[in-house]
Amino acid sequence: MQTTLHPAxxxxHANHGWLNSYHSFSFAGYHNPARMHFGALRVLNDDTVAGGMGFGAHPHDNMEIISIPLSGTLEHKDNAGNHGIIRSGDVQMMSAGTGIAHSEKNHSSSExxxxxxxxxxxxxxxxxxxxxQQSFRAEDRRNxxxxxxxxSPDDAGVWIEQDAWFHLADFDAGHAAGYQVKKSGNGVYVFVLEGEATIAGQQLRRRDGLGIWETEQFDVQATTDTQLLLMEVPMQF
Structure with missing residues (x-):
């Protein structure tokens, strides 16, 4: 087993006033040659957007883009005619493919x-x-x-053009479970949304990230009530 720890x-970090963003990997004005990606995971941005503000229409191509709201409401529009509003418990994806332009804005004018x-x-x-975009019940990730x-469109969750699986988990303090890697050769990037946990023998705190690879499984034990996002991706792509 190999691991790499990214403390919060x-x-x-970039604070633009209307946008306060933390970058786990190189992005925009933040460039760190040692933090370009984790396998096929290229960007993990932890964003806070002020009321009434957001990202205006801009283009993407050949990238799978996933948005996971933690609080508040986020509004999506694109030039293919899609329009959606997502909130905590929802997951949104966009396969940019040959090219698409979209906007992501705070749906609230005040929050x-x-x-x-x-x-x-x-x-x-x-x-x-x-x-x-899909909605997921909080009780289905309890422990x-x-x-x-x-x-795959035939499997649970939104689907993307990559051999990747994402899982959310809300663990009570003291709860332990093992994660089984879905595909040989994949790695898992674990991001602690809230709380503290011991993962693959490493003690993690809020907003810490841990990359894990060259293993078929690893253990997760919550030290406190803990919310996690696990992103399993190919290490070679």
Whole structure:
């Protein structure tokens, strides 16, 4: 088993007033040659957007883009005619494929929205752009791993063009479980949303990240009530 620890305070940071963003990997003005990606996971941004503000229409291509709101409401529009509003418990994905332009804005004029912006490098280029969003019940991740993303439309969660699986988990203090890697050769990047946990023998705190690879399984034990996001991705792509 190999691991790499990214403490919360080691992330890149940009505060634009309307946007306060922490970057787990190199992004925009933050460039760290040692933190370019974890396998096919290219971007993990922890964003807070002020009321009434957001990202205006801008283009993407050949990237799988996932948004996971933590609080507040986020509004999506794109030039393919898709329009959605998501909140905590929802997961949104967009396969940019051959090219799409979209906007992501705070749906509230007064309350902040906090969300994770995640980019995955796809295993197919120039696919037809595609959008999806799904809602997931909080009780279905209590002391268990709740699958919210997969590589197949026939599996649980939104699906993307990559052999990747995402799981959310809300563990009570003291709860322990083992995570089984879905595909040989994949690694898992664990991001602690809230609380503290021991994962693969490492003690993690709020907003710490841990990359784990060259293993088929690892253990997770919550030290306190803990919320986790596990992102399993290919290490070679």
């Amino acid at each position: 305070d080691s992330r890149g 902040q929205v906090k969300f994770l912006q995640i980019w995955i490098i796809p295993n197919k280029r120039n696919v037809t752009p595609r959008y999806d 268990q791993f709740q699958q919210v993303l997969s590589p």
